[in-house]
Amino acid sequence: MDTKKNTADMLGELETAVYQGDIVNIRDNGPCWVRNAPVQSVIDTLNRAMERARDGLKHAVLSVPEFLLAMDAFREGLRLVKQPESKARTQGRCVLIGVVEGEVHDLGKNIVAAVLEDSGFQVINPGELTRDRTLDAIQEHRPCLVALSAMMSTCIPAMQDTITWVRKLHPDVRIMVGGAALDADLAATIGAHGYADNAATATDAARTLLNGK
Amino acid sequence: MNLNRIIKPLLRGTVPPPREVPEPLLELAASAIGLRAKVMPLTSIERAFAALFHKQPDHVPVTPLVCSAARQIKNIAFKDLSLSGDMAAEVFYAGYEFIGGDMVVLMLDLSVEAADFGQTMIFPDNSTAHPDYANPVIKNVEDYERLKPIDLKQAPRMQEFLKLCRIMVRRVGLRGLVGGFVFGPLGVLGMMRGAENLLKDCLLYPTEVRKACETITGVLIEYAEAQCETGVPAIAIDTLYASASGIPKKVWEAIEGPFARQISLAIKRKKLMVGVHNCGHNPYADVQLKWIEPEVLSIAHLPDDCRTDHDLKKRYGHVTIIGHVPTPLLIHGSPQQVMDECRRQIDILGKDGGYILAPGCEYPPNIPLTNAFAMIEAAKRFG
Numbered sequence: 201m202d203t204k205k206n207t208a209d210m211l212g213e214l215e216t217a218v219y220q221g222d223i224v225n226i227r228d229n230g231p232c233w234v235r236n237a238p239v240q241s242v243i244d245t246l247n248r249a250m251e252r253a254r255d256g257l258k259h260a261v262l263s264v265p266e267f268l269l270a271m272d273a274f275r276e277g278l279r280l281v282k283q284p285e286s287k288a289r290t291q292g293r294c295v296l297i298g299v300v301e302g303e304v305h306d307l308g309k310n311i312v313a314a315v316l317e318d319s320g321f322q323v324i325n326p327g328e329l330t331r332d333r334t335l336d337a338i339q340e341h342r343p344c345l346v347a348l349s350a351m352m353s354t355c356i357p358a359m360q361d362t363i364t365w366v367r368k369l370h371p372d373v374r375i376m377v378g379g380a381a382l383d384a385d386l387a388a389t390i391g392a393h394g395y396a397d398n399a400a401t402a403t404d405a406a407r408t409l410l411n412g413k
Numbered sequence: 414m415n416l417n418r419i420i421k422p423l424l425r426g427t428v429p430p431p432r433e434v435p436e437p438l439l440e441l442a443a444s445a446i447g448l449r450a451k452v453m454p455l456t457s458i459e460r461a462f463a464a465l466f467h468k469q470p471d472h473v474p475v476t477p478l479v480c481s482a483a484r485q486i487k488n489i490a491f492k493d494l495s496l497s498g499d500m501a502a503e504v505f506y507a508g509y510e511f512i513g514g515d516m517v518v519l520m521l522d523l524s525v526e527a528a529d530f531g532q533t534m535i536f537p538d539n540s541t542a543h544p545d546y547a548n549p550v551i552k553n554v555e556d557y558e559r560l561k562p563i564d565l566k567q568a569p570r571m572q573e574f575l576k577l578c579r580i581m582v583r584r585v586g587l588r589g590l591v592g593g594f595v596f597g598p599l600g601v602l603g604m605m606r607g608a609e610n611l612l613k614d615c616l617l618y619p620t621e622v623r624k625a626c627e628t629i630t631g632v633l634i635e636y637a638e639a640q641c642e643t644g645v646p647a648i649a650i651d652t653l654y655a656s657a658s659g660i661p662k663k664v665w666e667a668i669e670g671p672f673a674r675q676i677s678l679a680i681k682r683k684k685l686m687v688g689v690h691n692c693g694h695n696p697y698a699d700v701q702l703k704w705i706e707p708e709v710l711s712i713a714h715l716p717d718d719c720r721t722d723h724d725l726k727k728r729y730g731h732v733t734i735i736g737h738v739p740t741p742l743l744i745h746g747s748p749q750q751v752m753d754e755c756r757r758q759i760d761i762l763g764k765d766g767g768y769i770l771a772p773g774c775e776y777p778p779n780i781p782l783t784n785a786f787a788m789i790e791a792a793k794r795f796g
Contacts, residue, residue: 264658265612265613265661268612268613269617272613302537304543304546307609307612352541353740353741354537354540354541354777380658381777386741386742386745389745
């Protein structure tokens with residue numbers, strides 16, 4: 201009984217440490233916290249912490265860097281149970297995500313990728329998605345959603361070109377875009393099915409797009 | 414009042430440092446301009462001056478912030494624009510002459526300062542210069558303290574920018590205001606570390622980040638002072654990280670706030686006006702005003718404590734607001750849609766001066782210039 205209670209308490213500490221992005225604490229005390237816990241309980245705890253972090257980001261309780269640290273802490277937590285990230289996540293519908301050709305700012309895209317993973321999507325994140333790389337990745341991974349990001353307005357033509365070809369060759373794949381260079385109207389103008397204003401709304405936007413699919 | 418510093422620029426046909434003139438005299442002049450605006454058209458300088466001193470101009474001043482987009486007029490490459498003050502002046506002046514507007518803000522690109530600190534840059538053919546993020550100057554936390562100040566005289570990008578300022582001040586003369594530009598120390602660091610790492614470092618290693626900011630700020634102060642000497646009457650400080658896109662408000666206050674203040678004070682000592690530019694989401698206007706005490710606030714999005722433009726005018730109307738026509742609208746909107754949005758903003762923000770119509774950030778570099786003309790037209794029609 202005591203052991204059970206202690207394990208629950210200790211997993212609670214792990215959850216808090218992940219939410220707070222406290223990697224040092226996880227490194228120092230993590231092995232002790234998870235010693236008597238089943239692997240799945242640890243993974244559930246880590247996912248719960250990230251769910252809280254996502255909620256915190258959504259409601260502006262957590263800032264962007266705090267969320268980034270929580271992501272790092274989550275990965276540190278996975279090392280405790282020697283689990284790759286892909287196995288720890290719920291493997292739901294597949295999303296292909298990337299910045300468009302020429303775009304060098306991938307911070308927002310990486311946060312959206314993490315948020316989508318926390319929300320149960322299987323996320324393929326190869327980095328820069330040129331038109332050809334996007335089409336190849338669709339063939340390989342069969343995503344139901346392609347998420348494209350652009351911060352610089354100079355990348356909008358590349359985004360539009362990619363969207364045109366994805367729609368032409370894979371009409372069943374939905375396309376969501378986001379980034380500082382866009383708004384909902386511009387997203388519609390260049391042919392995207394949907395638009396996410398920020399990382400916090402990305403999950404809702406993706407779910408809305410895939411509703412019924 | 415140093416009369417010499419007022420008369421000399423005027424004799425050269427350029428704008429003197431505005432704060433060299435005592436405040437009561439400035440107020441008097443602004444009131445006189447405000448009265449004149451009721452009966453006759455103002456010049457660009459008068460219009461901007463009236464707006465800056467919260468008098469009603471004949472119509473709101475406008476600057477479409479056509480910076481690198483003006484390359485299209487002269488067919489000048491992005492790389493030449495970045496690396497040559499002469500070429501950059503050709504571009505900015507062409508934008509000013511061809512499109513118009515009451516002021517020119519010399520937003521070249523955000524890589525100028527970081528490049529001179531040794532950051533390797535990439536110069537794409539069809540886009541603005543940016544750092545090679547695979548090869549950052551700040552590779553680890555220890556590198557923050559290793560960062561060394563640089564000699565402004567030996568800093569080629571900043572020297573070319575100073576040349577740009579000098580040429581534009583001379584060529585625009587008394588027809589309009591020319592504003593200088595300094596990227597804040599955290600912005601420069603972001604170029605040398607990568608945004609993701611810098612954001613995390615601000616929380617994990619604030620002392621080290623602060624140390625690097627201190628090193629950079631010393632150079633930026635010298636750079637800002639050198640811009641003042643070129644004859645620009647105002648300089649904008651870009652504090653991008655003071656927004657929800659950046660770091661928490663308190664962290665910004667603890668790290669960049671004091672350094673941004675030092676830069677602002679250096680500009681003010683030269684009797685110039687100070688602006689803040691921030692194109693992040695939900696900028697922290699309150700703390701930026703607290704630390705920098707600018708006369709002008711240029712934003713792309715509503716501050717974190719404002720829900721509407723009415724809130725913005727009510728809360729921050731005591732400074733002159735520049736903005737904030739959305740840049741995506743400039744890309745996809747028709748001229749009529751752009752003019753409609755300009756009219757909406759003018760109606761709310763333009764009352765009793767204190768407003769300059771502009772995009773929230775630089776006019777998108779690769780789109781047609783039609784919507785820049787739409788903004789100029791909207792200011793004349795609805796302002």
